[in-house]
Amino acid sequence: MPVLSHSAVPLMLRPALVVFFRQLLCWRTMWRQYLILRLVEPAIFFYGLGAGFAMLIPQIGGFDYKTFLLPGSIAMSLMFGSLIDGSYGAYVRIFMQRTWPSFLATPTRIAHIMAGEMAFIGMRSVLSATMLLLAGMMLGAKVSVLGFILALPVIVLLAITLMAVGYVATGLARSIDDFDFVWAFVLTPMMVFSGALVDLRVYPEPIQWLAQFLPLTHGVAAIRGLLLGTIGPLGVFGHMAALLAILAVCATLAHHLLKQRLTD
Amino acid sequence: MTSVIYLRDFFANIRPILLRFGYEYRTVWKAQIVRDLIDRLLYLFAFGFGMGALVTSMDGMPYLTFLVPGIAASTGVFVMTMAMTYGVWERSTSYKLYPAWLATPVRLPQILMAELLYATLRTLPSILILFLLAGFVLGAIPSFWGAVLALPVLMLANLAFGAIAMCFTVHIYRPLHFAYVNTLWATPMFLFSGVFFDLSQAPAPLYWFSQALPLTHVISLVRPLLTGQELTALQVVTDLGVLLTLFIGGYAYACWRFQKRLLD
Amino acid sequence: MTTPQPAIQAKGLTKTYKPRGGGPVVEAVKGIDFVVKKGTCTGLLGPNGAGKSTTMKMLMGLTQRSGGTLDIFGHDAAGLSREERTRIALVPQDDNLDPDLTVSENLMVYGMLFGISRAVLKDRVPQILQYMQLTEKADARVNQLSGGMKRRLTIGRALVNDPDLLFLDEPTTGLDPQARVMIWQRILELKKQGKTLLLTTHYMDEAQRLCDHIIMIDHGKVLDEGSPAQLIDKHVKKHVFDVTKPIPLDLPPVDSEDVGDSVLFYVEDGATFRKKLPEDATYLHRPANMEDVFLRLTGRKLRD
Numbered sequence: 001m002p003v004l005s006h007s008a009v010p011l012m013l014r015p016a017l018v019v020f021f022r023q024l025l026c027w028r029t030m031w032r033q034y035l036i037l038r039l040v041e042p043a044i045f046f047y048g049l050g051a052g053f054a055m056l057i058p059q060i061g062g063f064d065y066k067t068f069l070l071p072g073s074i075a076m077s078l079m080f081g082s083l084i085d086g087s088y089g090a091y092v093r094i095f096m097q098r099t100w101p102s103f104l105a106t107p108t109r110i111a112h113i114m115a116g117e118m119a120f121i122g123m124r125s126v127l128s129a130t131m132l133l134l135a136g137m138m139l140g141a142k143v144s145v146l147g148f149i150l151a152l153p154v155i156v157l158l159a160i161t162l163m164a165v166g167y168v169a170t171g172l173a174r175s176i177d178d179f180d181f182v183w184a185f186v187l188t189p190m191m192v193f194s195g196a197l198v199d200l201r202v203y204p205e206p207i208q209w210l211a212q213f214l215p216l217t218h219g220v221a222a223i224r225g226l227l228l229g230t231i232g233p234l235g236v237f238g239h240m241a242a243l244l245a246i247l248a249v250c251a252t253l254a255h256h257l258l259k260q261r262l263t264d
Numbered sequence: 265m266t267s268v269i270y271l272r273d274f275f276a277n278i279r280p281i282l283l284r285f286g287y288e289y290r291t292v293w294k295a296q297i298v299r300d301l302i303d304r305l306l307y308l309f310a311f312g313f314g315m316g317a318l319v320t321s322m323d324g325m326p327y328l329t330f331l332v333p334g335i336a337a338s339t340g341v342f343v344m345t346m347a348m349t350y351g352v353w354e355r356s357t358s359y360k361l362y363p364a365w366l367a368t369p370v371r372l373p374q375i376l377m378a379e380l381l382y383a384t385l386r387t388l389p390s391i392l393i394l395f396l397l398a399g400f401v402l403g404a405i406p407s408f409w410g411a412v413l414a415l416p417v418l419m420l421a422n423l424a425f426g427a428i429a430m431c432f433t434v435h436i437y438r439p440l441h442f443a444y445v446n447t448l449w450a451t452p453m454f455l456f457s458g459v460f461f462d463l464s465q466a467p468a469p470l471y472w473f474s475q476a477l478p479l480t481h482v483i484s485l486v487r488p489l490l491t492g493q494e495l496t497a498l499q500v501v502t503d504l505g506v507l508l509t510l511f512i513g514g515y516a517y518a519c520w521r522f523q524k525r526l527l528d
Numbered sequence: 529m530t531t532p533q534p535a536i537q538a539k540g541l542t543k544t545y546k547p548r549g550g551g552p553v554v555e556a557v558k559g560i561d562f563v564v565k566k567g568t569c570t571g572l573l574g575p576n577g578a579g580k581s582t583t584m585k586m587l588m589g590l591t592q593r594s595g596g597t598l599d600i601f602g603h604d605a606a607g608l609s610r611e612e613r614t615r616i617a618l619v620p621q622d623d624n625l626d627p628d629l630t631v632s633e634n635l636m637v638y639g640m641l642f643g644i645s646r647a648v649l650k651d652r653v654p655q656i657l658q659y660m661q662l663t664e665k666a667d668a669r670v671n672q673l674s675g676g677m678k679r680r681l682t683i684g685r686a687l688v689n690d691p692d693l694l695f696l697d698e699p700t701t702g703l704d705p706q707a708r709v710m711i712w713q714r715i716l717e718l719k720k721q722g723k724t725l726l727l728t729t730h731y732m733d734e735a736q737r738l739c740d741h742i743i744m745i746d747h748g749k750v751l752d753e754g755s756p757a758q759l760i761d762k763h764v765k766k767h768v769f770d771v772t773k774p775i776p777l778d779l780p781p782v783d784s785e786d787v788g789d790s791v792l793f794y795v796e797d798g799a800t801f802r803k804k805l806p807e808d809a810t811y812l813h814r815p816a817n818m819e820d821v822f823l824r825l826t827g828r829k830l831r832d
Contacts, residue, residue: 033440041447048455055465056319181295184302192310202317273610280640287637288628360624367588367618368641368689369610437548527592528545 015108019116022099027124034081038128042077043135046070049197050139060199063142063228070141071224072196074132075158078125079190079216082159085121086166087182091173094262101262110259114167114251118160125159126152143227151226154240158219161243164250165215171257190216195224218242274377277370281378289386300343300390308335308398311460323462325491332398332405333414333487334459339394340387340422341479345450347383348429349442355379358439362526372526373519376430380515384422391418410489417489417504421482424507427514428478434521453479481506533602535693535724536564536587540596543582543748556582558748559596564741569715569725571739573732573818575826579748580728581621584697587726588618600693614642617691621698623678625670631681632657632666635688642689652688660684661710676707683711687718694718696727700734712738732818742818746826756818763824764816767798772810779804787828794820 027034050066060068093099103113133148169182191197193207194216200208211217222239225231289296312328322330356362365375392415399405432445456470457463457479463471474480481503488495543557557579564570574580585591586598587605598605603612626634632653639649657663660680665673673681679699686694696715700708715738719725729735735742736756744751744759752759760766765783772790782801783794795801798813805811 044452052461180299188303188306192306198314202314284637287633364624369613370641
């Protein structure tokens with residue numbers, strides 16, 4: 001590929017770019033399934049809960065329930081897409097299809113592969129978030145499009161951070177069945193306690209505190225704040241800093257674990 | 265006379281496969297119960313307390329009390345769907361156990377019946393724990409004997425959910441596609457069957473859609489049983505009839521299609 | 529005296545199927561006839577895609593035949609009774625052991641599937657484990673076993689019902705020489721016990737060593753059959769000279785085959801032919817074997 005030999009791409013980053021293209025090539029055959037699964041599921045949650053609770057809860061924090069729910073649904077859809085790709089998907093690529101080991105027989109390092117796959121997920125998240133935004137607005141949520149554009153960096157950062165969380169699980173998993181525990185102890189708790197579906201303030205104080213350690217909580221807070229126009233720049237940067245911290249910890253840990261698994 | 269021999273052989277052949285599942289269960293039961301139950305408990309907690317703080321009463325009862333029967337009934341939807349899609353595929357195609365078993369006197373209908381019976385029995389501990397927790401700790405099950413009566417109803421319901429999931433499995437050739445069953449069947453059913461809100465207040469299209477979902481018929485039996493609401497004989501006969509028909513019809517269809525698929 | 533009833537009899541056996549996702553109908557087996565006599569070891573040989581596996585599957589009732597007849601113990605293979613099925617066992621090509629169970633649980637469950645009582649199995653399972661040298665692994669999980677151990681367990685599992693007729697589908701593929709020798713020993717012992725064996729393999733030395741009778745099939749048809757010695761006599765001569773090119777011009781006109789860098793000469797009398805070869809010729813002299821027969825009958829073109 002001529003793109004890869006271009007001198008503008010630093011030598012260090014070229015293998016990551018190759019991985020990015022590899023993911024893109026795979027996606028050519030997968031995108032239909034991806035769009036159905038990752039858009040229909042949040043849309044069903046959005047409509048199923050939105051229609052039901054809108055009758056019962058007139059307002060949350062001054063917004064109708066559908067409007068309140070849309071940013072949460074977008075964040076949830078990112079979570080499912082990224083975390084599943086970082087855990088289940090990466091496990092298949094590393095231990096079952098053995099794609100990673102075949103890359104590692106070239107000058108490509110583990111960090112390159114992680115970076116390339118994360119870059120791909122970041123790009124994909126922009127696409128799916130945009131489509132969900134349009135679907136939600138058609139179903140009656142009143143959110144700011146300018147706010148959404150401002151939220152794009154948060155969306156990409158959230159997707160990449162959750163991918164790193166998934167990589168940690170992959171580094172720890174001994175069999176593919178272990179990911180049931182990711183579902184039970186990471187995905188569902190995040191969905192429930194991040195404030196995506198209900199206002200975090202309805203929970204007891206200790207749970208609100210613990211929720212601050214979940215990446216999705218910060219993603220939901222920043223995306224919702226920007227889409228509803230209830231957050232200032234300082235608040236957004238605060239949540240992004242928290243996400244960056246979680247990303248740094250998880251990526252380092254995952255790199256360490258995967259290196260051990262792949263080189264012993 | 266031949267039918268007696270047939271029945272005798274039928275159950276004689278189911279026994280060893282149940283024993284096989286028993287051996288498996290002996291080593292995984294703790295993790296299995298956690299897996300089957302944890303997300304139900306999280307939903308119960310998040311919505312019971314989260315939404316419960318905003319929705320004080322639903323259909324004339326505390327929201328938590330309203331929620332427990334729906335959560336209990338939905339346990340089987342997810343456990344049975346997973347077991348009869350991905351689980352059956354794993355044993356039949358990935359591990360190639362069905363061909364190994366079919367090289368003995370055991371026939372396919374017996375294997376599928378053993379699959380259904382085991383998975384259904386497996387949901388029993390989870391539902392019991394959920395009942396004990398909701399009844400004695402949270403005080404959200406007003407009728408003790410109603411809960412006892414609800415158990416056989418839930419077992420029949422789970423056989424039906426399992427048989428339906430099998431009907432999807434016989435048409436799926438790539439394991440990746442099992443995710444559709446979860447996203448396009450189990451999840452919408454969970455959200456639109458009146459688990460979270462009273463269907464009688466829903467708009468007419470939503471109400472009629474919900475009547476087409478089997479889970480609605482389980483909840484319409486189990487909720488009155490657990491909460492001590494009135495239940496008419498007509499309601500009981502209709503709902504049990506629907507569940508029984510789905511179980512037998514789904515099982516027969518799955519046997520027929522699976523046989524064709526394995527023999528080609 | 530009537531001839532004793534054969535264990536297996538196939539007449540005009542065919543199998544056609546439509547590939548999933550469209551395409552023309554595939555004729556995997558195009559009308560084959562064969563007989564497997566009781567108490568013998570019969571080899572079913574052929575390249576990949578010849579129709580061996582399909583024939584095996586039809587014998588096991590794992591796929592329906594499209595035409596012809598196929599009898600096992602004088603009864604239609606597609607409609608065997610429960611009792612007849614308990615007399616047959618299969619060692620499949622890939623190990624389909626139960627990964628959720630231990631080694632002895634695998635045998636226990638499989639025995640019960642044949643309707644054998646737990647009391648009987650409590651004695652029989654340890655015997656089989658010992659016979660297949662797996663006693664130390666009795667409580668190990670299947671995925672902790674090596675490839676050779678898995679294969680031994682799969683063969684042991686097929687013995688749990690003490691079958692009269694045993695199908696072995698490539699029993700030693702992928703094993704090290706030690707494991708192969710051990711499995712050959714067991715197979716010969718089973719033959720001595722009077723069991724009927726039907727074997728497929730890609731190893732011609734294995735077929736030659738184990739089989740009393742060999743059926744060669746390719747493109748869904750029987751090419752030839754007979755004992756290993758008969759087939760070697762018929763299709764190649766006793767000796768093979770693999771002579772590296774350039775070939776001396778004054779060699780006698782014997783049966784030969786050009787295989788690229790060298791030419792194979794099949795001759796009855798090895799000593800005479802050797803004398804005809806010039807001093808400086810590079811060649812390899814060996815007795816002819818089933819591999820020569822196989823390649824002669826099915827050609828040297830790659831199949832998949």
